[in-house]
Amino acid sequence: MTALIEIEHLTKRFGTFTAVEDVSFSVARGEVVGFLGPNGAGKSTTMRMLAGFMTPTAGTARICGHDVVEEPVAAKRCLGFLPEGAPTYPEMTVQGFLSFCARVRGFRGAELTERVARAMSLTRLQGVRLQPIETLSKGFKRRVGLAQALLHDPPVLVLDEPTDGLDPNQKHEVRELIRRMAPEKAIVISTHILEEVEAVCTRAIIIAHGRIVVDATPRALLGDAPSLDHVFRRLTMPSPAAEAAPTAQEAA
Amino acid sequence: MIAVFRRELAAYFATPVASVFIVVFLVASGALTFTVGGFFARGQADLLPFFSFIPWLFMFLVPALTMRLWAEERRLGTIELLLTLPLAQWQAVLGKFLAAWAFCAIALALTFPLWLTVNYLGDPDNGVILAGYAGCLLLAGAYLALGAAISVTTRNQVIAFVVAVAACFVFSAAGSPVVTEFLSARLPVLAEVARALSVSDRLAGFTRGVLVARDIIFFASFIGFWLFVNMILLDLRKAD
Numbered sequence: 001m002t003a004l005i006e007i008e009h010l011t012k013r014f015g016t017f018t019a020v021e022d023v024s025f026s027v028a029r030g031e032v033v034g035f036l037g038p039n040g041a042g043k044s045t046t047m048r049m050l051a052g053f054m055t056p057t058a059g060t061a062r063i064c065g066h067d068v069v070e071e072p073v074a075a076k077r078c079l080g081f082l083p084e085g086a087p088t089y090p091e092m093t094v095q096g097f098l099s100f101c102a103r104v105r106g107f108r109g110a111e112l113t114e115r116v117a118r119a120m121s122l123t124r125l126q127g128v129r130l131q132p133i134e135t136l137s138k139g140f141k142r143r144v145g146l147a148q149a150l151l152h153d154p155p156v157l158v159l160d161e162p163t164d165g166l167d168p169n170q171k172h173e174v175r176e177l178i179r180r181m182a183p184e185k186a187i188v189i190s191t192h193i194l195e196e197v198e199a200v201c202t203r204a205i206i207i208a209h210g211r212i213v214v215d216a217t218p219r220a221l222l223g224d225a226p227s228l229d230h231v232f233r234r235l236t237m238p239s240p241a242a243e244a245a246p247t248a249q250e251a252a
Numbered sequence: 253m254i255a256v257f258r259r260e261l262a263a264y265f266a267t268p269v270a271s272v273f274i275v276v277f278l279v280a281s282g283a284l285t286f287t288v289g290g291f292f293a294r295g296q297a298d299l300l301p302f303f304s305f306i307p308w309l310f311m312f313l314v315p316a317l318t319m320r321l322w323a324e325e326r327r328l329g330t331i332e333l334l335l336t337l338p339l340a341q342w343q344a345v346l347g348k349f350l351a352a353w354a355f356c357a358i359a360l361a362l363t364f365p366l367w368l369t370v371n372y373l374g375d376p377d378n379g380v381i382l383a384g385y386a387g388c389l390l391l392a393g394a395y396l397a398l399g400a401a402i403s404v405t406t407r408n409q410v411i412a413f414v415v416a417v418a419a420c421f422v423f424s425a426a427g428s429p430v431v432t433e434f435l436s437a438r439l440p441v442l443a444e445v446a447r448a449l450s451v452s453d454r455l456a457g458f459t460r461g462v463l464v465a466r467d468i469i470f471f472a473s474f475i476g477f478w479l480f481v482n483m484i485l486l487d488l489r490k491a492d
Binding site for chain 1: 254255256258259262263266267328329330332333335336337338339340487490491
């Protein structure tokens with residue numbers, strides 16, 4: 001298995017506040033990593049550094065072997081990224097927006113049309129393709145962001161809360177989509193929904209206060225605890241987390 | 253870069269920004285030319301009164317275009333999307349700038365009825381008029397580059413607008429007699445610097461039909477400098 005995402009000692013400080021501290025992990029083709037943690041734990045910051053939006057204070061990351069600091073454009077070419085909140089240009093139509101993203105990614109003519117059509121069919125957006133994005137519901141907007149990340153069929157997908165704001169049916173669809181794509185891609189998704197980790201992820205990484213506290217399969221993580229909720233709380237609540245971390249990592 | 257350029261230019265026309273900007277620009281430039289400028293009363297077939305108001309109009313209208321350039325992307329969060337697409341930062345900066353510049357060129361081109369009018373009424377030197385238009389376009393580019401660099405520092409469009417108007421004013425007023433006389437009386441060294449940095453002084457040459465390499469180089473390096481500042485600031489503050 002080749003590691004498509006390699007993160008090495010990634011650290012991000014804002015002034016005196018350390019958002020992410022010495023985070024290292026790698027993700028191979030076929031893996032779906034669930035990136036978990038309470039709000040403010042450093043999930044989005046890590047993903048933003050991976051996507052080349054934030055510059056790491058120390059450490060680095062490589063996507064398909066391309067360093068995100070040294071060769072940002074090459075790294076971004078291999079990456080499909082869904083930013084937190086799935087931002088899009090509200091005045092553009094779905095098709096116009098996706099065509100713009102495809103054009104930036106270097107597709108032209110028939111291939112561009114075909115890529116956009118395929119991304120829209122994967123995320124079931126054909127019905128609204130000519131509507132301005134601002135008129136769409138939250139779930140559709142999220143899917144537009146997802147379609148944008150899938151346009152170029154990237155080997156690496158980094159999705160920041162892909163199912164946030166979706167109804168249960170849409171969540172199910174997105175999870176199915178992720179599962180279908182999983183074998184040939186390296187995927188990192190961040191989420192608050194622990195059942196999602198059990199449903200789609202082959203590996204769970206829990207981050208708290210900017211540090212990785214657990215890196216294990218969902219099954220190993222669960223151990224003999226009654227539910228992932230219990231495990232999550234035990235690992236990320238302020239004081240017990242410190243003691244729980246080393247034992248959990250040994251368990252992994 | 254061309255994709256960014258196309259998207260940006262289309263975005264002007266997809267929102268009321270384009271129509272409002274163009275209508276205000278055309279009405280204001282026309283009205284000022286004919287009333288305050290004394291277009292008819294001068295009895296001369298040229299566009300000097302029109303060109304003399306352009307710097308003041310642009311001082312307010314160009315920041316209205318640039319205020320949204322980056323501040324809007326920041327507010328919507330689309331800056332994260334734009335900067336994680338496989339684009340070099342200079343491509344994003346240049347694409348946005350060129351789109352705004354092309355938009356200004358369209359607005360300027362739509363003042364052609366004035367040009368038709370002088371040609372109907374008299375026999376103007378069209379070479380001078382063309383030079384004047386070229387100067388106005390360069391001035392617009394200078395203000396745009398300055399405004400874009402300011403827009404990148406904030407997520408608040410109002411702040412971006414006000415600061416950009418003030419900055420444009422500084423560079424316009426630097427060559428005005430009030431400022432230069434004040435400075436030469438007290439700080440003669442600065443008076444020369446102020447004159448050298450004044451965009452309105454440079455424009456005056458163009459509107460008289462005098463194309464000097466020095467002036468063209470001035471505008472080119474002014475634009476280049478502020479686009480470079482824009483890029484640096486974007487890199488430093490992209491994630492704030």
